[in-house]
Amino acid sequence: MRNASPTYRAIYRTVKRIPKGKVATYGQVATLSGLPGAARQVGYALHALKKDNSVPWHRVVNVRGAISKRSSGRSAEVDQRLLLEAEGVEFNVAGRIPLARFCWTPSS
DNA sequence: CCACTGACGAGTG
DNA sequence: GCACTCGCCAGTG
Numbered sequence: 215m216r217n218a219s220p221t222y223r224a225i226y227r228t229v230k231r232i233p234k235g236k237v238a239t240y241g242q243v244a245t246l247s248g249l250p251g252a253a254r255q256v257g258y259a260l261h262a263l264k265k266d267n268s269v270p271w272h273r274v275v276n277v278r279g280a281i282s283k284r285s286s287g288r289s290a291e292v293d294q295r296l297l298l299e300a301e302g303v304e305f306n307v308a309g310r311i312p313l314a315r316f317c318w319t320p321s322s
Numbered sequence: 323c324c325a326c327t328g329a330c331g332a333g334t335g
Numbered sequence: 336g337c338a339c340t341c342g343c344c345a346g347t348g
Contacts, residue, residue: 219345240330244343252343257329259345274329282329290329 218262224248225259232273235302236318237311239277246320257282272297273318279311 218226224247231246232238238246240253249255260271261284272294276282281291295305303316 221344241332244330249343251331253330253332254328254342255330255344258327258343259329261329262345271329276330277332284329285327294329 218259221247221249221252221255222259222262225256226263226269229260229269229271229274231320232270232318234270235316237273237275237279237298237303237313237316238318239313240274240282241277242318243274275311277313279313279316280309 225243228243228247229238240256243256244250244252247256256274260269260274263269263271281294284290298311299305303311305311
């Protein structure tokens, strides 16, 4: 972030609000950031973070509850899963997260 | 300015 | 469940 456009900063703010032990989908983050339908930009924004630790990017998964594959480096995918499991998020046999239980639902 | 790309989602068949 | 299409919009050449 740092010098990112307002759109990106809005996305990062939303991601930072995701509580530990929960996950949110790209579409959710987009909507909560005031960008309904711009789920793709969320993914692109997170990709731009690269190795930024100030944002819990690992709590963002796609609507299927699975970890999206990136273009560069497969290690990030493994990292994400380990980080989530360390927070108490479970993965089923299909390697996906039961969103019914772990999807973050903003109370506000 | 134009074309293409990309951690995606929802709708349709 | 799978394949396809369209919408989103910042970044790059």
